[in-house]
Amino acid sequence: MASQMTEMLKGTLEGIVLAILAERPAYGYEITTGLRDRGFTDLAEGTIYALLVRIEQKKLVSVEKVPSEKGPPRKVFTLNDTGQQQLSDFWATWNVLVSRINALPQPDSNDESKKS
Template sequence: MGKQMTEMLKGTLEGIVLALLAEQPAYGYDITARLRDHGFTDTAEGTVYALLVRIEQRGLVDVEKVPSEKGPPRKVYTLNAQGTHELAEFWKTWNVLAQRIEELNTTHTDTIQKEN
């Protein structure tokens, strides 16, 4: 992923993780793997774990410690009502932003085509 993509992802990763948790509860490594499955291949585990701490502190998820076959218990994150509300706000904001960017892109593309 290029630097520009990495910077854009920083601003949206929380919403993306909340969307994954809306699909099903998960633990940290599982979330990282699911991000990679969705094409976010350069997302570092440390970034995901730091984000999980923040969303837990903000009360967007419920956390349950579940025994693990290997090592200590895993923290499984489940989106709660506050997290569901935050995710809905994320999608509303995302849709407005995406629409405005698309309008700029269309205008820019039209201008370039007229110049050629």
């Protein structure tokens, strides 16, 4: 199940990160921690940082360098208007997808006759 979860996350991770940034501006480690706190424990930090580079290049966020007590300045990401529109589109698409998936027949896990 873990590999299937990883594959499904690949297509939705951008929207998930944008949703986190809609709550408040954050830097990479805060975003990674927020994801882990929400149960996305198998995500590598490198995956999140690569995604942050992509959403910055797509101009979905504003970036401000903020001094850090430890090490170099941190890049704080803030969802901008373009990112907010992308997030709205993500949720609209997600809701359509969920409704279509929920309409598919699901195996009855209590049906012992179908188990081998």
